[in-house]
Amino acid sequence: MYDVVVIGAGPAGSTASYYLAKEGLKVCIIDKESFPRDKPCGGGFSTGLIDEFPYLQKRTDDFLKGIAKIGVLHSPNRRVVLQGKVDMALTLRTDFDNVLFECALEQGADSCTKTRAKHVKFHQNYSEVILASGNSIKGTVVLGADGVTSLVAREAGLQRRWPKDNITACRVAEVPATNEEILERYTEDLHYHFFANLGGLPGYGWIFPKRDTINIGLGIVGTHAQGLPRIFNSFVRFLKHERLLMNNADLSSAKGALIPTGGPVKKSFVDNCLLVGDAAGMVSPLTGGGIVFAMRAARIAARVLLSALEHDKLKENSLWRYEQMWQYNFGKDLKEQLIAQKIFTSPFTDLLFEIGKRDEQIQAMVSESMVESSDSELDIKKLIIRSLLVCLRGSLGR
Numbered sequence: 503m504y505d506v507v508v509i510g511a512g513p514a515g516s517t518a519s520y521y522l523a524k525e526g527l528k529v530c531i532i533d534k535e536s537f538p539r540d541k542p543c544g545g546g547f548s549t550g551l552i553d554e555f556p557y558l559q560k561r562t563d564d565f566l567k568g569i570a571k572i573g574v575l576h577s578p579n580r581r582v583v584l585q586g587k588v589d590m591a592l593t594l595r596t597d598f599d600n601v602l603f604e605c606a607l608e609q610g611a612d613s614c615t616k617t618r619a620k621h622v623k624f625h626q627n628y629s630e631v632i633l634a635s636g637n638s639i640k641g642t643v644v645l646g647a648d649g650v651t652s653l654v655a656r657e658a659g660l661q662r663r664w665p666k667d668n669i670t671a672c673r674v675a676e677v678p679a680t681n682e683e684i685l686e687r688y689t690e691d692l693h694y695h696f697f698a699n700l701g702g703l704p705g706y707g708w709i710f711p712k713r714d715t716i717n718i719g720l721g722i723v724g725t726h727a728q729g730l731p732r733i734f735n736s737f738v739r740f741l742k743h744e745r746l747l748m749n750n751a752d753l754s755s756a757k758g759a760l761i762p763t764g765g766p767v768k769k770s771f772v773d774n775c776l777l778v779g780d781a782a783g784m785v786s787p788l789t790g791g792g793i794v795f796a797m798r799a800a801r802i803a804a805r806v807l808l809s810a811l812e813h814d815k816l817k818e819n820s821l822w823r824y825e826q827m828w829q830y831n832f833g834k835d836l837k838e839q840l841i842a843q844k845i846f847t848s849p850f851t852d853l854l855f856e857i858g859k860r861d862e863q864i865q866a867m868v869s870e871s872m873v874e875s876s877d878s879e880l881d882i883k884k885l886i887i888r889s890l891l892v893c894l895r896g897s898l899g900r
């Protein structure tokens with residue numbers, strides 16, 4: 503019997519396994535894929551993440567594919583372009599997730615890959631994960647780190663299916679490019695781009711230039727995402743027309759994927775079970791970025807479980823501390839970013855860009871929030887007040 507059975511070896515599952523195994527707990531991490539494996543993603547995150555998880559520092563050569571320095575935001579009508587200087591680390595998820603997975607194994611976690619979990623049976627004092635092979639793995643605790651379509655969330659009764667308006671449907675491609683092709687289009691500072699509400703649809707497109715690839719993607723709120731591949735193709739045509747993408751770009755890697763962008767689950771724990779990362783909807787509703795939240799929640803989950811296992815207190819009336827801690831850590835950010843999402847997908851977005859164009863502080867606030875900069879939160883009240891001030895100043899002719 504394991505102390506903790508972790509389902510999913512993405513950033514959430516591998517990070518939790520790392521911290522649990524490091525403290526000497528018996529951990530088994532299950533994933534339906536074999537590693538290294540790809541995960542459709544932009545692969546961008548705040549550089550602060552590497553400081554937050556110091557064990558990554560010695561592995562940066564294995565996953566870092568550049569640091570983009572200038573964020574460029576395009577208004578829906580394309581008339582306004584805002585720029586901000588905010589570093590964004592870039593990676594390929596094949597490499598990044600593999601490093602996280604290896605770090606967990608180095609600490610002594612067992613793994614069971616290329617194995618799909620089919621059911622979770624919740625017993626009085628332990629859980630049993632039934633695998634597709636028919637075998638089962640038992641653990642005192644089961645950690646649901648199995649992503650946006652989480653089996654654990656469903657079977658624990660915590661989240662059945664994300665409603666369409668709480669999901670962003672994405673299409674993303676990692677386009678191979680030479681160094682010259684990248685420098686010519688994005689300069690040495692590696693300008694990265696966000697395009698708000700493309701074609702009037704709620705969502706955004708992005709370009710993240712990396713060392714030898716250009717990541718382009720498009721995310722649209724689920725209720726409006728019908729015909730996404732066709733919309734993606736017209737985004738690609740637009741980028742080529744703007745000379746932001748090569749005419750002969752190889753888009754054969756284009757894939758679809760979902761992000762839970764309607765805010766986190768109402769409850770992330772039941773007896774002997776916690777949810778972490780996308781399984782719990784821990785994603786910025788504004789940008790769709792979730793790596794940093796998945797990893798922070800995973801570290802908190804490990805801390806809570808360590809003490810809960812030591813004192814044999816694994817019922818809901820102890821595990822609620824997990825939710826309290828992650829809410830304290832980043833719950834407010836997710837709430838603010840949900841409001842920002844509503845504002846930035848509204849018909850007033852063009853107006854906001856017009857206001858933002860006149861104010862450097864607004865530009866800085868927005869661009870920092872676009873990379874989940876760990877040392878700055880998007881203060882929505884401040885942003886609105888600031889925008890109103892700029893309007894007022896404009897109307898007074900100052």
Ligand SMILES: Cc1cc2nc3c(=O)[nH]c(=O)nc-3n(C[C@H](O)[C@H](O)[C@H](O)COP(=O)(O)OP(=O)(O)OC[C@H]3O[C@@H](n4cnc5c(N)ncnc54)[C@H](O)[C@@H]3O)c2cc1C
Nearest residue numbers: 510512513514534543544545546619649779780791792793
């Ligand atoms: C197109 C796109 C672009 C994105 N861009 C960014 C970005 O630039 N920056 C950012 O920070 N975030 C981005 N995100 C979000 C980010 O990918 C997620 O928030 C992050 O991967 C969450 O990590 P996780 O460990 O919770 O889930 P995942 O990374 O999804 O990992 C879940 C794991 O569980 C496994 N699994 C699932 N079900 C089972 C099962 N039944 N049995 C066994 N294994 C199972 C899967 O194989 C997978 O390995 C993007 C997402 C998408 C879709």
